[in-house]
Amino acid sequence: MNITVGGDKKTVEDGLTVAQLIDQEKVENPDYVTVAVNDAFVDHAEFASHKLADGDTVEFLYFMGGGR
Numbered sequence: 001m002n003i004t005v006g007g008d009k010k011t012v013e014d015g016l017t018v019a020q021l022i023d024q025e026k027v028e029n030p031d032y033v034t035v036a037v038n039d040a041f042v043d044h045a046e047f048a049s050h051k052l053a054d055g056d057t058v059e060f061l062y063f064m065g066g067g068r
Contacts, residue, residue, distance in 0.1 A: 004057045005060075006058070018042055018048075021058065035061070036061060037052065
C-alpha cells in the first residue's frame with residue numbers, strides 16, 4: 001500500500017501499524033513522538049493496534065519547550 005510519511009510517498013506492507021512504522025522509520029525518541037494520521041492524533045496506547053490504510057498521511061510531531 002502507499003502512504004505519505006512526513007511529505008514523502010512510501011510503499012509499505014499492508015496492515016502496518018503506527019508502532020511498526022515508528023520502528024521502520026527509526027524515529028528518534030519514540031516515547032516522546034506524537035503521531036497524526038490524516039490530521040487526527042493517535043493516542044500512544046493505540047500505536048500498536050492502529051493499522052494504517054492505503055492513502056494515509058502520517059506526520060511525526062515533537063513538541064519542544066523553551067523560550068523566555
